[in-house]
Amino acid sequence: MKRIVILGSTGSIGVQTLDVVRRFPDRLQVVGLAARRQDLLSKQAREFGVPYVAIGEGANVQDGFPSNTSVFNEAGSLERLATLPDADMVVVATVGRAGLLATLAALKAGKRVGLANKEVLVMAGSLVTSMAREYGGELVPIDSEHSALWQCLVGEDLSAIHELILTASGGALRDRPLDELSTVTPEEALRHPTWRMGPKVTIDSATLMNKGLEVIEAHWLFNCPYERIRVVLHPTSVVHSLVQFTDGSVKAQLGRTDMRLPIQYALSHPERWEHQELQVDIMKLGALEFAEPEWARYPCLELAIEAGKRGGTYPAALCGADEVAVELFISGRIPLTGIPELVGEVLQAHENLSTPDLDDILAADSAARERCLTLARSRGWN
Ligand SMILES: NC(=O)c1ccc[n+]([C@@H]2O[C@H](COP(=O)([O-])OP(=O)(O)OC[C@H]3O[C@@H](n4cnc5c(N)ncnc54)[C@H](OP(=O)(O)O)[C@@H]3O)[C@@H](O)[C@H]2O)c1
Incomplete structure (x- = not known):
């Protein structure tokens, strides 16, 4: 039984992580949840019998939490959950800088951290990776592209990487004429063609800032120089990413556009657990197309890669x-x-x-x- 804490349990990744837990009740147990929307959080705490929750600094505790659940609302509550002695693994599914301190705390406590909150690694990649090394914590990716790279790299020597190739769908606006981008509404930009995600990552996908952040994330996760990380457009998001090795061999990971697969892999690794619903019928995949990103359409991609390199x-x-x-x-x-x-x-x-x-x-x-x-x-x- 793996005991997990989920930070950001009411969001897109958090809810899907709980879906994976629901599927494997004899392998996964939730010991802590953190979020700010208390209606959904208390429902989750009741369903999974969670002993500890964090609701945001200074928030009043609303009704609905089970009587045997301890509710934290003071400063440092996320860090407190992330270091619970009961927890084997912490899933960081918060967004932006919200998960930074808790990730560092979990790694310092020697936990395995499943990281969806990519901004943590982007902001503080050097600190996060050295914290993991120094205290024996482990960092595993949940982002689908990085999970794909990780899966391609199992059993490989990192020095044999010729190139990490991150795929990008191109987001909601890839076919919009460039001179119309200034009039795009939030509703249009929030309509991602292949993934259903939280609002920030969906807008970051429309601008390809998300892919730039992922380049920095890949740099830190796989200790790979920026010159060896490439972004390609792949509109159908069937191939989640690829690795080209020094001998010319290319490995790719394919799968449905369903985050439950990379989440489950992070939780089950080194095992793989059966999940029938996620099986792919390769006869229905069709052609796999790749193209260079249109750099003029996506200035955020260049800004992010440049910031990473600096x-x-x-x-x-x-x-x-x-x-x-x-x-x-x-x-x-x-x-x-x-x-x-x-x-x-x-x-x-x-x-x-x-x-x-x-x-x-x-x-x-x-x-x-x-x-x-x-x-x-x-x-x-x-
Ligand atoms: N969604 C995806 O498919 C996907 C795919 C790959 C990577 N990611 C990455 O995963 C991360 C999460 O994305 P998401 O789409 O799941 O975001 P989301 O739907 O916006 O969810 C964010 C979660 O974080 C919680 N949260 C935010 N600030 C918090 C704080 N200060 N204290 C406690 N909880 C806080 C939110 O709680 P409340 O809502 O209750 O306020 C919510 O539960 C992002 O970094 C994103 O780039 C997401």
Whole structure:
């Protein structure tokens, strides 16, 4: 029986993680849940008989939690859940910077961390990976592309990687004329062609910021130089990613566009557990098409890769600015094209620290958020 904590249990990844738990009740047990929407959280706590939940700092505890569930609402509650002695594994399914401190705490406590919250690794890849190494924690990917790379790399020597190839569907706007991108509504951008996901990652997919973040994530997870990580467009999202090896052999991982597969793999590894619903009929796959991304359509992709290559606090500034810009777009206050515009300006003004500690990273993130808001206001985007 694996005992797991899920941070962000009410979101898209969190709900699907609980779906996997529901399928394997004799192998998985939930010992902690964290989120802010208490109606759904208390329902989840009741269904899974969860002993510990965290509801967000300072929030009033609403009715509905089982009497034997301890509810945390003080500062540091996510870290407290992430280090529960009862937990074998922590699934970090929060979004943006929310999961950073808890991920570090879990790794410091020697836990296995299933990471969906990619911004954590983007902001603080050096700290997170060295924390895992130093304290014997383990970091396993949940993002489908990185799960695919991980599955292709089982039994392989990382030094034999010629290229990691991340596939991208191109998002909701891949076929929109470029001169119409400034008038795209949040509803249109939120209609992803192949995946159903939370709002931030869906908008990041429309701008391909998401793929840029994934390049940085792959760099840290597989210790691979940026020059050996490539992004290709693959509209149907059947191939989740590929690895080309130094001898010219290419391995790919294919599967349904269903996050329950990478979530389940992270939970079951090194085993594979049967899941009939996720079987693929390869006769129905059709042609597998790949293309170069159209860089002019996706300025966020280049911004992110460049921030990753520059390193230091650039990626934290990128994440902070992007999180704010995406919120402004979703709330109808800036156009979609305002996202790369604001993020680009924030990065241009950013004063980099090349070997940052945690405080430097948090400060860079906060300063970027502030600057992004100020820039938006200065353009009359209120
Ligand atoms: N969704 C996907 O298919 C997918 C695929 C690959 C990677 N990812 C990555 O996985 C992460 C999660 O994505 P998602 O789509 O699941 O996001 P989501 O649907 O927006 O869910 C985010 C979850 O985090 C919780 N949360 C946010 N801030 C929190 C805080 N301060 N304290 C406690 N809980 C907090 C939310 O709680 P409330 O809603 O209750 O406020 C919610 O449960 C993202 O980094 C994304 O890039 C997602």
